[in-house]
Amino acid sequence: MRPVAVIGAGKTPFGIFADRDLRSLAVEAGEKCLRNCHVAPGQIESFYLGNFAGPSFTGQNHLAPYISTALGIMDVPSTRVEAACASSGSAFFHAWAEVAAGIYDIVMVVGVEKMTSRNTAQVNEILAEAGDCSGEMRAGNTFASLFAMIARRHMFEFGTKKEHLSAVAVKNHANGALNPDAQMRKVITLEQAMKGKPIADPLNLYDCSLISDGAAAVILAPLERAHEFTDKPVRVLGIAQASDYVALDQKDDITTFPAVRRAGEKAYQMAGVTPRDIQFAELHDCFTIAEIIATEDLGFTGRGEGGPYAFEGHTARSGERPVNTSGGLKAKGHPVGATGVAQICDLVLQIRCEAGDRQIPRHSLGLAENLGGSGATCVVSILGAA
Secondary structure, X not given: OOOEEEEEEEEOOOEOOOOOOHHHHHHHHHHHHHHHXXXXXXXXXXXXXXXXXXXXXXXXXXXXXXXXXXXXXXXXXXXXXOEOEOHHHHHHHHHHHHHHOOOOOOEEEXXXXXXXXXXXXXHHHHHHHHOOOXXXXXXXXXXXXXXXXXXXXXXXXXXXXXHHHHHHHHHHHHHHOOOOOOOOOOOOOHHHHHOOXXXXXXXXXXXXXXXXXXXEEEEEEEHHHHXXXXXXXXXXXXXXXXXXXXXXXXXXXXXXXXXXXXXXXXXXXXXXXXXXXXXEEEOOOOEHHHHHHHXXXXXXXXXXXXXXXXXXXXXXXXXXXXXXXXXXXXXXXXXXXXXXXXXXXXXXXXXXXXXXXXXXXXXXXXXXXXXXXXXXXXXXXXXXXX
């Protein structure tokens, strides 16, 4: 397997864009990415699109060539990948595999979602299709209620407190306020976070990620060719995808995600590093409890210790291991199909020392964890300076 590098990255702001459609968002991110590494559309040899529910949100299907041709990328394999919220993380994994295996040299990945064309009730119904539709969703669950059950069980098992969840929201809002591309650039206090509008006990409005529009893109190449395109290549040191049951009632323990643990273990092994070596991370905080559990499953802290770990400031920008310096899904936004690639873009910005006011001093080794559904899919990527 050949060493692989990210040579270009680009993304749109995340937010609510009534005047934008899915294709225009994807094209904006893709064109920014092409310019970032001085690659022409004709040099792209394979194209992947990460998208969860474009047909449901927009009515448009056959999306991969719909986007790639709009970018001027013609006559190449053009493939859409769907894996719920991990759609573009999975697309990134498959693109990496093509380059690593020597099938193609220059491969582009775009992640995009246009969600705000539907109202909140419709969005929740569409998102629920990533759950167990014949069981838990048919019974009236949403992902908010499922993660509320996860949070409540974590509280019961380990003594996790509401202020631990709220500390994650406060930290991610503070980071998002420094991100010019974030949807929610609003600093909040712990008191505000704890008194948010109830959604599904114990989760309130500040514990939940946003309904968003947006797109992100990266281009991969063999490491040996990376300097043809950029002076700042970022190497993919380790990457793995794993899966688990879709329904919570099939899991032995809902306070941990086996797919996260397995993907993390494989990615660490490939990269030749341990959790202790990771300097910063972009974790999938679809709900605040998800970030807390991810810090445990990835070995940043022990089982049941993720709540105090966040509350004590260890994941803040000034902490021992900053998490979600972008603002995370909570503040940056969560256009579902774009999130995985956006996490890669944010790692690249930090590693290249281009994160502006959010730049952290230790930034040479970062990890991204992209979760699908209630833990049925996970992609873990470890990137470092080339």
